[in-house]
Amino acid sequence: MPVINGTMIMPSVLTFIGIPGLETIQCWIGIPFCAMYIIALVGNSLLLIIIKSEPSLHKPMYIFLAMLGATDIGISTSIVPKMLGIFWFHLPEIYFDACLFQMWLIHTFQGIESGVLLAMALDRYIAICFPLRHATIFTQQLVTHIGIGVTLRPAILVIPCQLLIKCRLKFYRTKLISHTYCEHMALVKLATEDVYINKLYGLLGAFTVGGLDFILITLSYIQIFITVFHLPQKEARLKAFNTCIPHMCIFFQFYLLAFFSFFTHRFGSYIPSYIHIILSNLYLLVPPLLNPFVYGVKTKYIRDKVVKMCCSKIQV
Numbered sequence: 001m002p003v004i005n006g007t008m009i010m011p012s013v014l015t016f017i018g019i020p021g022l023e024t025i026q027c028w029i030g031i032p033f034c035a036m037y038i039i040a041l042v043g044n045s046l047l048l049i050i051i052k053s054e055p056s057l058h059k060p061m062y063i064f065l066a067m068l069g070a071t072d073i074g075i076s077t078s079i080v081p082k083m084l085g086i087f088w089f090h091l092p093e094i095y096f097d098a099c100l101f102q103m104w105l106i107h108t109f110q111g112i113e114s115g116v117l118l119a120m121a122l123d124r125y126i127a128i129c130f131p132l133r134h135a136t137i138f139t140q141q142l143v144t145h146i147g148i149g150v151t152l153r154p155a156i157l158v159i160p161c162q163l164l165i166k167c168r169l170k171f172y173r174t175k176l177i178s179h180t181y182c183e184h185m186a187l188v189k190l191a192t193e194d195v196y197i198n199k200l201y202g203l204l205g206a207f208t209v210g211g212l213d214f215i216l217i218t219l220s221y222i223q224i225f226i227t228v229f230h231l232p233q234k235e236a237r238l239k240a241f242n243t244c245i246p247h248m249c250i251f252f253q254f255y256l257l258a259f260f261s262f263f264t265h266r267f268g269s270y271i272p273s274y275i276h277i278i279l280s281n282l283y284l285l286v287p288p289l290l291n292p293f294v295y296g297v298k299t300k301y302i303r304d305k306v307v308k309m310c311c312s313k314i315q316v
Contacts, residue, residue: 040292
């Protein structure tokens with residue numbers, strides 16, 4: 001590729017470093033990541049099969065849960081195979097256009113997951129605060145529109161990130177990406193040109209999706225807890241808390257690591273890169289791992305269905 005004054009014109013192939021500083025033990029780090037991926041894949045696939053096969057689960061909450069499971073499979077599959085290729089098979093290279101496509105997949109699935117968490121929070125808000133109106137508000141048509149909306153919103157918003165990179169950034173100081181996957185800022189930082197517009201749009205996109213969703217989810221749960229505290233029966237309060245606490249755990253875990261990764265790329269130069277990259281991977285892999293257990297095991301209908309399926313197989 002042509003090199004001019006120490007910089008190179010847009011490289012056709014990029015190379016992942018993996019986890020800087022931990023290259024010698026990456027093969028061992030890949031083992032828990034692979035285990036997390038397999039468990040997440042099996043757990044979410046089982047969740048989808050159960051929800052699809054059981055007509056009684058074709059309700060808004062379970063439809064959103066199925067969307068979450070499909071999103072978790074997508075986001076973990078977008079990063080883990082290539083990551084293991086880097087760690088285990090010494091395959092660190094990726095075509096530039098393939099890197100942009102992986103970036104689009106990852107950020108789109110991130111946005112979808114955020115949108116689904118918001119939809120689930122709103123579903124719980126209506127179910128607890130306005131129980132008599134839940135069925136009339138969350139109709140099949142509304143659920144379909146929400147599903148289309150939470151999918152198209154990030155899918156469309158991420159495209160300009162790719163176009164800004166492809167059209168604006170022509171010169172790069174290196175083709176080495178200090179990461180295990182193609183992330184927007186990790187790729188932008190390779191350029192030698194002014195990346196202010198790229199960073200600005202990245203901030204705008206992050207707020208439009210993650211920031212706005214975080215605010216709305218927080219407000220929903222504040223209102224839910226206010227309503228729960230005013231319930232007269234202790235059993236009703238405990239049931240409402242038991243329903244919402246798992247949602248809150250996933251919500252805080254997802255956004256805490258998301259904000260850490262986002263702000264570290266922009267303002268956390270003092271944080272060791274290996275810590276940032278490991279946490280960035282955990283941010284994308286832990287929710288797919290936990291969601292089937294948190295939502296599936298805590299949901300009586302799904303738990304009973306799993307037990308029934310296991311018992312029938314044992315009898316056979």
